[in-house]
Amino acid sequence: MDINIVFQIAAAGILIAVLNQVLIRAGREEQAMMTTLAGLVVVLYWVIQYISKLFETVQTLFNL
Amino acid sequence: MEILQIVIIGIVGTILSISLKKESPQFSLFIGLTTGILIFLFAAEYLKRVIQILSQLAGSAGVNSGYMDIVLKIIGISYIARFGTELCKDAGEGAIASKVDLAGKIFIAVTGAPVILALMEMIQHFI
Numbered sequence: 001m002d003i004n005i006v007f008q009i010a011a012a013g014i015l016i017a018v019l020n021q022v023l024i025r026a027g028r029e030e031q032a033m034m035t036t037l038a039g040l041v042v043v044l045y046w047v048i049q050y051i052s053k054l055f056e057t058v059q060t061l062f063n064l
Numbered sequence: 065m066e067i068l069q070i071v072i073i074g075i076v077g078t079i080l081s082i083s084l085k086k087e088s089p090q091f092s093l094f095i096g097l098t099t100g101i102l103i104f105l106f107a108a109e110y111l112k113r114v115i116q117i118l119s120q121l122a123g124s125a126g127v128n129s130g131y132m133d134i135v136l137k138i139i140g141i142s143y144i145a146r147f148g149t150e151l152c153k154d155a156g157e158g159a160i161a162s163k164v165d166l167a168g169k170i171f172i173a174v175t176g177a178p179v180i181l182a183l184m185e186m187i188q189h190f191i
Contacts, residue, residue: 003073006098010080013091017084036088043094050101055144057108061115062140063133 005046012043070103077102093155100147134179141171 016039023032058064077099081092115136122132145168152161 003076003102006073006077006080006095006102009091009094009098010084013084013088013095016091017087020087040090043091047094047098050098054101054104057105058140058144061108061112062136062143064137064140 005050009043009046012039015039066106070106073099073103073106089155093151096154097151100151104147131179134175137175138172141168141175144168145171 016036019035019039020032023029023035077095081095081099084092084095119129119132123129145164148164149161149168152158152164
């Protein structure tokens with residue numbers, strides 16, 4: 001029951017949002033967009049592992 | 065009690081998701097998704113016990129195990145379809161949610177077809 005994945009994602013989200021604002025204020029909108037996308041990809045990588053665990057559990061549970 | 069853990073996880077996930085809703089909506093959806101998965105993985109242990117009890121009952125009641133499998137399969141399909149639909153609705157994508165729902169209903173109908181056919185044969189047999 002590791003809830004720290006939720007905290008990791010929240011921390012990543014806050015970090016990306018702050019970084020985004022800083023880069024936009026600094027006049028580099030493209031880099032801001034790129035960092036947001038990079039953050040999204042990293043978090044997506046974490047979440048995909050949980051999604052695959054969910055689907056494995058459901059398949060074994062309901063023998064789909 | 066485990067239910068307390070689940071409620072706490074749900075509340076923490078909701079608060080984090082709302083706090084990120086304005087700046088980065090994508091991450092709030094990720095948090096909602098992960099919290100949902102964590103809670104389900106936690107409840108899956110107890111669900112396994114319930115399913116075992118159900119299949120024992122069905123076995124002792126003489127129900128054909130094939131039908132029990134179909135019932136379980138339909139429950140699994142409906143759960144996953146609802147999981148996806150609710151997620152898309154949370155993100156505000158009503159159109160995608162209804163398509164996922166439609167596909168789920170179609171798969172349930174396909175899975176349940178043999179039972180209906182068996183019923184029809186039984187009825188014709190009596191008439």
